Amino acid sequence: MMAEKIYDFRSDTVTRPTKAMRALMAAAEVGDDVYQDDPTVNALQEKSAKLLGKESALFVTSGTMGNLLAALAYCQRGDEVIMGEKGHTFLHEAGGVSALGGVVIHTVPNQADGTLSLVDLEKALRNEDIHEPISRLVILENTQNACGGMALSVDYTNKVAAFAREHKLAFHIDGARVFNAAVNLGVPASELVAQADSVTFCLSKGLCCPVGSVLCGTHDFIERARRLRKMLGGGMRQAGILAAAGIYALDHMVERLEEDHQRASMLAKGLAGIRGLSLAKGSPYTNMVFVNVQNESRLTSSELVEKLLNNGILVNESGRNELRFVTHHDVGDDAVEACLKVLHTLL
Ligand SMILES: Cc1ncc(COP(=O)(O)O)c(C=O)c1O
Structure with a gap:
């Protein structure tokens, strides 16, 4: 669904x-x-x-x-x-x-x-x-x-x-x-x-x-x-x-990129607090947040991608047990909140 x-x-x-x-x-x-x-x-x-x-x-x-x-x-x-x-x-x-x-x-x-x-x-x-x-x-x-x-x-x-x-x-x-x-x-x-x-x-x-x-x-x-x-x-x-x-x-559109970076920070803070996830690659520096899906996570990274999709959140798997979230003009604070909420429920 x-x-x-x-x-x-x-x-x-x-x-x-x-x-x-x-x-x-x-x-x-x-x-x-x-x-x-x-x-x-x-x-x-x-x-x-x-x-x-x-x-x-x-x-x-x-x-x-x-x-x-x-x-x-x-x-x-x-x-x-x-x-x-x-x-x-x-x-x-x-x-x-x-x-x-x-x-x-x-x-x-x-x-x-x-x-x-x-x-x-x-x-x-x-x-x-x-x-x-x-x-x-x-x-x-x-x-x-x-x-x-x-x-x-x-x-x-x-x-x-x-x-x-x-x-x-x-x-x-x-x-x-x-x-x-x-x-x-x-x-x-x-x-x-x-x-x-x-x-x-x-x-x-x-x-x-x-x-x-x-x-x-x-x-x-x-x-x-x-x-x-x-x-x-x-x-x-x-x-x-x-x-x-x-x-x-x-x-x-250049100056507003700062907004994407701030939103990436907000998302990273939230993701770091979710059981089974940890920030990877020093995230976030700019508009990307990478997370490791740890072994103790209830779901693997590919299962998470699929379950997130079912809940209207699209993310990419960027490596083994790794997900990448990118912030941009078309994802606002509501997107960050929705994403964190779904992940809390799933994990
Ligand atoms: C760092 C970097 N260089 C080059 C490209 C290639 O751009 P395009 O998709 O327009 O070919 C990308 C695309 O994502 C990129 O991330």
Whole structure:
């Protein structure tokens, strides 16, 4: 039996465009963006580049496409990208950089705080030896999703940038949730990516847009990415309807992310008090709460997912005996209360 009201904690990707956002989308001026004739796409790109402190930007279909274009723009076949073993590009982007770009992924451990140690990065570097792939690119993820939504600091990011520069590597940030990091750390997003060569950020997560991400970097890099986007079939035409949502989001949806973080704290406090559950991964840092379902719990994590669903609460199992709850614009205080109430009853 399904509950009357559904509260969806599976991801911030489930957010829907708001009424005001839809109004702006409906009124958007459009043109053919493959000809770079769409004024709204152009405006979103200019606004994004400025906000992230980069020369240029490209509207892309998804975070996955932004990260893929970055890897393809920097790397030749047989080159290597160094990144965290819990990085989204390694775990959840269907191996695209390898399948489509012939790029090898060399993973290093993510520390509990989401960082990659500089010692491990150094160890991952290849020698100038014809037997080895060529180290070409480092990718950091901010916030680091699978490490609890941890925000990586400006100081740490700059250290990785210095490492990349020293070893002539390109440096890309998967900033799918870089605005969550910025709000959490109280610094402009541009500072978090200032020393990186490029960044992808997502509009269709906590910022509530229906579609889209933006890749930012130098003029040259973005022009290479534009060609690659066309090659991958990602050249869009009257995409201004979508870009208008992005413009609205950057103006109106960034500051409110703090509300999602506060709600995650409220949810975490409640979850920590429920028998059989314990907070995991230092939760919560931003808008994600991870919990371990302990052995003494009356239900396993998959049984809990099913029972919660029957009560109108959607959550994802994020690992063995682990659940992930994500807070976002479409879950209010009532959702948190309902979720805790159901869990108390079940456990
Ligand atoms: C950290 C991170 N990077 C990239 C992506 C990919 O974004 P998309 O789903 O738009 O391809 C996600 C998606 O959840 C993500 O969490």
